[in-house]
Amino acid sequence: MEIIWRALNIVLIMFAQKFMNKEGIDERIRKRLEKYSKEYEDASDKSGVKDKFREQIGKIIYSKSYISVLTTIIESIKGSGPDNIQYSCENIKKIIVDRDFKDPYFSSVNMIGREIIIGYFNASKLLMDKYNKILSKSIYSIFRISNSFAEKYDKTKKKCREEYNKCFEDAFNLYKEYPHKDTFTEILKFINFKTGPLSEEDIRLAELYHEKLHHKECLEIENITEATGCFGICGPRGVGKSTLLNTFIKKSKEKFESPKSSKPLIVKLTIPTEYKADEFLITLLSKICENVKDKIKGGRTLYILNIILKVSIILGVLVLVIFALILGLSANEAINLPDIVKNFDMGKNNLYTASIFFAIFIPIYLIVFRFFLFDKIKIYNVVSRIYEDLKFKKTVEITGGVSSRFLSVGRRTTFVENPINYTEPAISAKITETIKEITEKAFSKVVIIIDDIDKLQKEEDRDIIFKSIRFLSSAKNCLALLSVREGLQHEFSNEKSEVRTLFDDIIVLKGINGKNKSKCLEDIKQLIAHRIINEKVGNCFLENEKIIRDKNFWDDLLRESGGIPREAIRWFDRSFRKWLDSEADRTIDDEFKDIMIDIDSLLSKIEKEEDVEKIGWHVWGTTRASEEAGLKLIDYINIEGLASKIEKEEDIEKIGSCIRDIAKASKKVELKEVGLNLVKYISIECLASKIEKERDVEKIGSCVSDIAMASEGVGLNLVKYISIGGLASKIEKEGNLEKIGSCVSDIAHVSEEVALKLVDVVSSRIEKEKDIGKVKFSLWDIGRANVKVKQEIVNRLNPKLKEELNKKGS
Structure with missing residues (x-):
């Protein structure tokens, strides 16, 4: 009003x-x-x-x-x-x-x-x-x-x-x-820099620089719109995987917004926590049902129309039966029913009209309903039943006892049971069946988007998701897009890897990096400019010397962020907020440098941070920016606490990276004992156990080499704990020869003795490789670390391969 x-x-x-x-x-x-x-x-x-x-x-x-x-x-x-x-x-x-x-x-x-x-x-x-x-x-x-x-x-x-x-x-x-x-x-x-993924709404209201940064990947994901199967979106955290998926959703909606086009059903599921296989599949099926109910507009109206159709059929049949009965009675001369005949004569025009109406109306209604409404009603009812079965439990009550006029004694037992058998095979079959029904009746395709799988810390939890959705790659009219952890593309390249059976292809997103440094600097500058009000105002702001005085600021920002867009925005946002409250002669680059050397703040963050790779990266980055700040940081860091976090970490690549960065930082400020103390606090048995579980041979070699960089003695002890037979078996199964070369090269750096024990299995694997270029590169990589190990491998090769390598100059 x-x-x-x-x-x-x-x-x-x-x-x-x-x-x-x-x-x-x-x-x-x-x-x-x-x-x-x-x-x-x-x-x-x-x-x-x-x-x-x-x-x-x-x-x-x-x-x-x-x-x-x-x-x-x-x-x-x-x-x-x-x-x-x-x-x-x-x-x-x-x-x-x-x-x-x-x-x-x-x-x-x-x-x-x-x-x-x-x-x-x-x-x-x-x-x-x-x-x-x-x-x-x-x-x-x-x-x-x-x-x-x-x-x-x-x-x-x-x-x-x-x-x-x-x-x-x-x-x-x-x-x-x-x-x-x-x-x-x-x-x-009043501007809040959007440090997280851009949602569909953000993409709609702002110029999306993300598309410029990942132009090639955006085209790739657009090209698979018509495909079916399972595809992975791979890259480091913060590179823009979620934004790319949200862009795909937005563009898909725009593409199919025409009423004449055949629309897909887009189902997005974000992984918030760990799942068991059956729990994840139940959640996925529930999400599919929710989306179908939301997308079939007027579902309740369709349900009412269905009831009207049934009532109309019943009334039509009833009218025809009465008409036939009266007509039969009036035509029978043996029955003297003058009143019936009289009444029939009076109302026969109405009965004729009603009969003709129902005889014409019901067939037409059935035809219209069949072609335009029946399929949608059927699907709506099917998914509604499934959704209710998944969401609500049925209760059965059994009451028994003895009663009299004045006293009642008894017992009531309540049994709660679910109407669906929640086993993994059964729920997988149910999802496949549901997808088939809804694509036949209401939608052209089902697009399932599963985001944030890479946020799951444990590899076992990620494997549960991957194995649970294996069946989607063969489901008809179904496209699955998964946001997966960095490095999975290496496993996918191995033809014998299990990852190869899960995905049809993996799209790799990279940060702002490359050989062309000037382009990288322009990219990171434009990234920030697009996150301000708009590009034109942002560029004007960033070019003002009273705001950013030191042009090396962009180099520093690129280095500290590692080329990851989200990290670059976070670093800039912190500097920007401090600048807003600073004195008139201060600039954003001044505040950025201060943040880099804010020791108390960094120590506090390191204490709270659980990702050991990030801890090592920040320590090394701070030391590189300011040796004085790095000296203070390394001197005050809690080595025992960091060692405890490393022992809890399952990813050996992150462990090695952290130890390597701490060791490099401590050597730069001439506090070598800090790196040595760190590896001494870590249990060798614990590290060896984590390495035994790792299937990626390249990660194994890298981890051993990184630890040896901090302490040669600890590195030597570690390789002695590693099972040579187990490592040889992993090398034999590894499909990527370049990974094998990298692994043996890293181990040869640490221990020639251990590397020589792997010579037989490596030479056997080399002889199976058809690509002579890969053989040559692997041998060069091993020879760079230890010439003797390389020569022993070459000596065990067959004469034909030796001759070919000699011709190539190896």
Whole structure:
């Protein structure tokens, strides 16, 4: 009612302006303001008149009925002096910024919103042009208002979007004309850098730099839209896997939004915690059912129409039976039923009409229902039953006992049972059956997106998910996209690997890195620019020397983030927030350097951080940025606590990386004993046990080499604990010869004796390799570490292969 009243009020005001008042409301307000303005200029004691003037402006501004005349107010006070203009500007801002277009009133007068913004813009510019006075929040307010305007009306008329762009362009040009930190600080204070994945809504409202960064991968994932099978999206945490999947969902919806197109069913499942196989499959089936119910619009209406059809059939049959019965009785001369005949004669036209109606209506209804509604009703009912069976348990009560007139003694037992047998094979079959039904009746395809699998810490938990969905790769009309951990592409390249049987292909996302350094620096700069208000404003901001003075800042940011977009945004965001509250002569790069050497803060984060790879990376990064800071950090770090975290870590690659980085940092600041102490605190038996469980031979070699870098003695002891037979067996099964070469090379660095024990199995594996280039590279890699080990391998090769290698110059 309030919205209707307000809309009516606006109509009445416009009507009054045009027909009921010769001068018009705008003119009356103008004259009144000019009167007070003249009194203000002429008065000797201006304080009293100023109060009246401001009171009058306040009354007009705070009256919702007069918002349409705000532009008139701006025009009328041009000659009133800067104080009154500033006062009116602040009042206008108070209404339009504080309300932020959330008030329902603005929904009905969105074009008036444009007038308000322009009025405010004109008043702000007037202060700057005529009085050289800058309102600290003027440009900021224009940005914020225009941004709110775009968000509110993005889904409505195209004209609203054009109006917003015009306001934004005006505000941007105004900033370039009057650049200073205070103004842009106010513009950016309400901005929250999106450090996590971009959602569909973020992608819709912002320019998506992600598509520029991962252009090739975006094309790859678009190309598999029509495919079926199971595909993995692989890359380090924060590189943009979730954003890529959300982009795929958005583009799929846009592609199939035409009513004539055959639409797929998109089911997205985020893995929040560990699952057992049957629990995961139940959750997946439940999610499929939920999405089907949501996507089949009017499911309840279809259900009601189904009931109407059944009732119509029953009534039609009943009418026909009665008609036939009466017709048969009236035609039988042996039965003298004058009353029946009489009544039949009176109502036979109605019966004929009803019979004809049902005889024609029901077949037509059945045909229409069959082709347009029946399939959807059937699917809706099927998934509804499955969903209820999954979500709700059925209860059976058995009551027994002895009772008399005065006393009752008994016992009641309640049994709770689920109607579906929740075994893994049964639920897998149910999912396959459900996918088949819904793709035959309602959707062209089922696209299952499973995100955040890489967040599961234990490899066993990830394996449960992979093995549970193995059946999806062969399911008809089903496409599965999975966000998986970094490094899985190496396992996929091995033809004998189990991963090869799970995925049809793996798309690899890489961070901002490459040989072209200038391109990398431009990429990371544009990444930050796109996460500010928009690209144009962002570039203007980042090029201002009062904001970023040291151009090496981008090199430092690229290095510290490791080229991972999310990490780069987080580092920049921290520096930016500190800069907002800093002194006038400080810049963002100054704050970034301070953060890098904030020892107390880093120590606190290291204590809380469970990812040992990140701990090592931050220690080495800090030391590289400032040896003084690195010295303090390494000196204060809790070695025993870090060793305990390393022993809990299952990924040996992360363990090796952490130990290597700590060792490098301690050597750089000449505190070698820190790296030595770290490996001494770690149980050799524990490390050897983790290595025994690892199937990737390249990771095994890398881990051993990294630990030896910290302490040669510990490295030698570690390789002695490793089972030579077990490692030889893994090398024999490994399909990638380059991985084998890397493993043997790393082990040869640490212990020639252990490497020589692997010579037979390596030479046997080399002879099976058809690619001579891979053989040559592997031997070169091993020879780089130990020439004797390489020569022993070559001596065991067959003469034909030796001759071919000699020709190639190996």
